[in-house]
Amino acid sequence: MSEELRKEAAKMLLNGATLLSEPCPYCKGVRVMKEGQALCTKCGRKPGKKKIVTEEKRENPLKQTLDKKLEDLSKELEKEMDHDKQQAILKSINSVLEMIDKIKEK
Ligand SMILES: [Zn+2]
Known part of the structure; x- marks a missing residue:
């Protein structure tokens, strides 16, 4: 997990984002979900x-x-x-x- 992505994910979580139970379809990484947008904390993709x-x-x-x-x-x-x-x-x-x-x- 890159430092930048980790910061962004942390920021999203602080702003009310939730952790997604489904892993990233691309890399199986952990994703956070905010305002209908999922961000993968590992590869940074937003499927x-x-x-x-x-x-x-x-x-x-x-x-x-x-x-x-x-x-x-x-x-x-x-x-x-x-x-x-x-x-x-x-x-x-x-x-x-x-x-x-x-x-x-x-
Ligand atoms: Zn991913």
Whole structure:
């Protein structure tokens, strides 16, 4: 496990992420799950993202925008070291996820 990945995983856990019971499909490593995104602590892969991209085509255009936003926010969160800003980003992620849920219900 690389130091960087271990730090990121620890950060995710501190922010309410949970450990996944299923191991990574690529390397059988331990994964943490946060906001619907699983991160492998061993190889750093985030399986499942590709699926979202291929599904986008026949979905609501707003959903595409929200998915894109979610991706941007998670990248932002990854880079952000300031704890207060992390919380702010997580709040935005939460709002986006709620919005995505609302669209799904229709
Ligand atoms: Zn892995």
